[in-house]
Amino acid sequence: MTPPLPATVIGGYLGAGKTTLVNHVLRHANGLRLAVLVNEFGALPIDEDLIEAESDKLISIAGGCICCSFGSDLTAALIDLCAMTPRPDHVLIESSGVAMPGAIAASVGLIEAYAPPSVVVLADTETVQTQAQDEFLGDTTLRQLHDAHLIIQSKTDLVAEPQVQAVAAWLADTNPRAAVVAAAHGRVPASVVLGPGNELPVNPHTAHADALFASEVFAVEPVTDPSALARSLADAELGVVRAKGFVRDRSGQRFLIQNVGARTSLKAVAGEAPSQMVCIGRRDQLDTDALARLFSAKCSAPADGVA
Amino acid sequence: MPVLHLQRLRKRLVSSTAMQVALPIARQCCFNRGLSHVAQNAMTNTTVYVAKKILTMNPSRPEATHVAVRDGRVLAAGDFSEVSAWGDHTLDSRFADKVLMPGFVEGHAHTMEGSLWAKVYCGWFDRGDPDGRVWPGLKSIDAVVARLSEAADALDNPTAPVSGWQLDPIYLDNVRVNRADLDRVSTERPVGVLHASGHILNVNSKALELAGLLKPGVEHPGIPLGDDGLPTGELKGPDAMTPVGPHVGFARSLLDADEDGVRNFAKLCVRTGTTTITDLASRMEPDTVEMMLRVTAEDDFPICLVPLRFFMGLSPEDLIKEVASLKSRSTERLRMGRIKVVADGSIQGFSARLRWPGYHNGAENGLWYIAPDQLGEILQRALAAGLQVHTHTNGDQATQLLLEKFASALQTAPHPDHRFTIQHCQLADAAQFRQAAKLGMCVNLFANHHFYWGDEHYALTVGPDRALRMNACRTALDSGVPLAIHSDAPVTPLGPLFTAWAAVNRITSSGRVQGEGERISVTEALHAITLGAAYTLHMDGEVGSIEVGKRADFAVLESDPTACSPGELKDIGVWGTVQGGRVFAAADL
Numbered sequence: 015m016t017p018p019l020p021a022t023v024i025g026g027y028l029g030a031g032k033t034t035l036v037n038h039v040l041r042h043a044n045g046l047r048l049a050v051l052v053n054e055f056g057a058l059p060i061d062e063d064l065i066e067a068e069s070d071k072l073i074s075i076a077g078g079c080i081c082c083s084f085g086s087d088l089t090a091a092l093i094d095l096c097a098m099t100p101r102p103d104h105v106l107i108e109s110s111g112v113a114m115p116g117a118i119a120a121s122v123g124l125i126e127a128y129a130p131p132s133v134v135v136l137a138d139t140e141t142v143q144t145q146a147q148d149e150f151l152g153d154t155t156l157r158q159l160h161d162a163h164l165i166i167q168s169k170t171d172l173v174a175e176p177q178v179q180a181v182a183a184w185l186a187d188t189n190p191r192a193a194v195v196a197a198a199h200g201r202v203p204a205s206v207v208l209g210p211g212n213e214l215p216v217n218p219h220t221a222h223a224d225a226l227f228a229s230e231v232f233a234v235e236p237v238t239d240p241s242a243l244a245r246s247l248a249d250a251e252l253g254v255v256r257a258k259g260f261v262r263d264r265s266g267q268r269f270l271i272q273n274v275g276a277r278t279s280l281k282a283v284a285g286e287a288p289s290q291m292v293c294i295g296r297r298d299q300l301d302t303d304a305l306a307r308l309f310s311a312k313c314s315a316p317a318d319g320v321a
Numbered sequence: 322m323p324v325l326h327l328q329r330l331r332k333r334l335v336s337s338t339a340m341q342v343a344l345p346i347a348r349q350c351c352f353n354r355g356l357s358h359v360a361q362n363a364m365t366n367t368t369v370y371v372a373k374k375i376l377t378m379n380p381s382r383p384e385a386t387h388v389a390v391r392d393g394r395v396l397a398a399g400d401f402s403e404v405s406a407w408g409d410h411t412l413d414s415r416f417a418d419k420v421l422m423p424g425f426v427e428g429h430a431h432t433m434e435g436s437l438w439a440k441v442y443c444g445w446f447d448r449g450d451p452d453g454r455v456w457p458g459l460k461s462i463d464a465v466v467a468r469l470s471e472a473a474d475a476l477d478n479p480t481a482p483v484s485g486w487q488l489d490p491i492y493l494d495n496v497r498v499n500r501a502d503l504d505r506v507s508t509e510r511p512v513g514v515l516h517a518s519g520h521i522l523n524v525n526s527k528a529l530e531l532a533g534l535l536k537p538g539v540e541h542p543g544i545p546l547g548d549d550g551l552p553t554g555e556l557k558g559p560d561a562m563t564p565v566g567p568h569v570g571f572a573r574s575l576l577d578a579d580e581d582g583v584r585n586f587a588k589l590c591v592r593t594g595t596t597t598i599t600d601l602a603s604r605m606e607p608d609t610v611e612m613m614l615r616v617t618a619e620d621d622f623p624i625c626l627v628p629l630r631f632f633m634g635l636s637p638e639d640l641i642k643e644v645a646s647l648k649s650r651s652t653e654r655l656r657m658g659r660i661k662v663v664a665d666g667s668i669q670g671f672s673a674r675l676r677w678p679g680y681h682n683g684a685e686n687g688l689w690y691i692a693p694d695q696l697g698e699i700l701q702r703a704l705a706a707g708l709q710v711h712t713h714t715n716g717d718q719a720t721q722l723l724l725e726k727f728a729s730a731l732q733t734a735p736h737p738d739h740r741f742t743i744q745h746c747q748l749a750d751a752a753q754f755r756q757a758a759k760l761g762m763c764v765n766l767f768a769n770h771h772f773y774w775g776d777e778h779y780a781l782t783v784g785p786d787r788a789l790r791m792n793a794c795r796t797a798l799d800s801g802v803p804l805a806i807h808s809d810a811p812v813t814p815l816g817p818l819f820t821a822w823a824a825v826n827r828i829t830s831s832g833r834v835q836g837e838g839e840r841i842s843v844t845e846a847l848h849a850i851t852l853g854a855a856y857t858l859h860m861d862g863e864v865g866s867i868e869v870g871k872r873a874d875f876a877v878l879e880s881d882p883t884a885c886s887p888g889e890l891k892d893i894g895v896w897g898t899v900q901g902g903r904v905f906a907a908a909d910l
Contacts, residue, residue: 088563112689
């Protein structure tokens with residue numbers, strides 16, 4: 015059976031940097047065939063130099079990627095996408111500025127061919143707090159942030175560092191379950207937006223880990239309770255933005271763990287690949303020592319209540 | 322009959338003078354030989370209809386007994402001597418015992434009303450279909466199941482879907498319909514019933530199975546699960562509905578006109594006296610446009626259709642470009658070139674955007690369907706391009722946003738006669754109507770809503786204070802805002818006289834008068850369903866009243882709406898219509 019198609023919903027208000035992020039990911043797709051769904055073809059949803067061909071409803075992008083507009087029917091567009099040959103490796107859905115990304119993710123999750131998508135919400139460091147107070151947009155802004163598994167704080171180069179820190183703290187406070195990362199011009203590794211690839215282990219040194227981000231691979235000892243381990247990874251102190259990998263329990267059953275922010279997913283799977291986890295986070299926040307301890311603990315007694 | 326005789330003489334005199342004055346004498350005999358032919362032409366060219374009464378809506382001649390029609394237009398309206406002064410004519414007395422009004426103009430409906438009649442009507446109220454059959458309202462779930470089963474039995478293909486529409490559990494003690502109920506219709510074929518609100522779809526097990534959702538672990542706020550961990554078959558909101566909709570005959574494209582749907586829609590118009598009508602949110606796909614151009618051009622197509630291009634799917638810049646190009650392709654009976662924007666959701670679906678104090682039952686505020694900045698950009702570009710925008714706002718916060726965005730767009734791109742229209746505008750308060758007046762905006766209020774959901778709004782959604790002011794027709798008129806009123810068919814049935822009745826009486830389905838102070842007079846309501854609606858479409862120079870030069874569009878009524886008690890307005894019989902001088906009897910459809 016074809017594995018479910020992974021997807022990422024990208025939310026945030028107009029001007030928060032959704033398009034910039036999408037273009038950055040397209041440039042660093044690392045051979046992945048990405049399909050980008052946009053609400054409409056606005057003023058250049060895709061950087062011009064990436065476009066190979068353009069028709070009414072489809073833009074062909076360098077590297078076998080495509081961009082389609084879904085207008086008022088996202089479900090139909092998604093179903094069309096997974097019928098394409100070759101099938102895209104990952105779908106990025108750029109939601110409209112006022113859409114609730116969580117609602118979009120829930121709808122995508124209803125389509126059989128898709129895995130439940132992760133939700134990435136852009137927050138403009140300069141304006142997000144003002145916007146959260148806006149008469150018309152305040153509650154929409156907050157609801158979008160609440161929907162996020164991962165918040166990317168954009169335009170950090172336009173304000174002073176203390177302000178960046180203050181907004182980061184406010185974002186973490188607004189949605190304690192989301193991982194918050196700061197990035198100017200959408201410059202985050204594609205793996206932060208898409209999740210680590212399916213080919214494990216990845217070589218962290220080829221993953222465009224720019225100076226800010228680290229992607230570390232850990233060997234994992236068999237554990238008593240894989241689900242507790244997955245939840246432990248969501249502890250904000252560890253600085254893990256995304257994690258993905260395989261672990262075994264004491265009986266030898268193999269599990270796939272995928273985390274983004276505080277969202278954890280655990281699935282029993284077959285196969286023989288080694289027990290390894292990839293953890294991605296800000297270089298200055300990723301606590302590799304603590305992670306190494308966590309994964310090597312002979313009996314990962316669950317720190318219950320972490321989730 | 323000396324008078325008549327004299328009239329006839331004078332007519333002949335006029336006609337021969339007009340026809341012959343320029344002809345050389347030498348050709349008189351030839352002309353005489355052909356006279357009968359010419360005279361016949363002249364006579365078929367002008368038809369004088371005599372009616373019991375003609376309510377013209379033209380203040381300089383409010384009532385008449387005769388109307389002369391030539392080339393599809395009104396040549397004259399007055400008494401016989403006045404209209405016959407134009408010369409030879411055929412006197413047509415088929416309306417001698419009827420009352421004529423200007424053909425009604427419905428400024429907010431959807432051709433989907435026509436398309437839905439291909440499915441099974443499951444509503445609580447009696448409703449007439451395009452062929453004139455009145456389907457009795459269904460008063461229980463058992464009755465709904467029985468009617469769907471009957472439709473299923475009539476199908477040859479054992480796996481073809483059965484789809485119903487207009488289910489309204491509000492009237493069935495808010496009973497929750499589940500898949501077991503619809504499994505009684507069939508376990509082999511997918512079955513789906515769309516609610517009257519358009520926001521909930523009930524499906525059977527087979528439909529869930531086809532969509533891959535008959536499994537445990539479905540996580541979606543719009544998909545409740547039963548005790549068995551499986552979806553109950555209730556799908557709430559467009560997000561939950563879309564994966565299953567296509568399996569039960571409710572594809573998203575239902576919003577777009579299909580050929581049968583357009584024909585059915587036109588029949589409903591004839592039955593309700595409507596001659597000009599909008600299709601208020603069409604995606605205007607190229608095939609749809611070609612189909613509409615072809616069908617509306619047919620000699621016996623009885624309405625002027627005004628489709629508005631739905632804003633989604635194009636950037637503001639491309640939207641303006643496309644709509645301008647559509648405008649240039651407009652014909653006599655297909656008027657394109659307007660834009661429909663949707664700002665928020667619906668009040669009964671709790672998706673409308675409300676100002677403080679929000680929903681009466683404490684529900685979270687609704688949803689924006691357009692980003693405020695994008696709304697501002699569309700308004701401004703449309704003003705600059707001279708294209709009209711109609712914007713849906715239900716909640717008062719959505720109305721406020723529109724007013725503010727429009728005020729600033731208008732400063733940037735001034736337009737002296739834009740007539741941008743606020744559609745629904747259900748919760749607007751007096752200050753908002755005053756602001757709309759200052760900005761030169763029109764409103765098209767959802768008068769039918771009082772009747773169908775007024776009790777619900779009073780008790781649940783917005784509470785008494787705001788329920789009393791909903792669809793404030795009186796305030797709109799007193800504030801100087803040009804007013805139209807509408808059905809939003811298929812949300813409520815098409816029927817301008819019913820809509821007028823609703824605005825005049827403000828009676829809810831439980832029989833209460835809700836918001837007495839917002840009632841308007843019969844004359845004002847009749848204006849709203851004719852000239853008022855025409856004004857919001859920039860078509861008031863062309864339709865909306867019976868006066869010289871305007872299109873010969875009439876609603877042919879069995880009795881006089883100004884002579885009955887206001888409570889009987891909705892019960893006035895409609896014989897049919899005249900559209901562009903062509904007569905359409907409802908009985909002959």
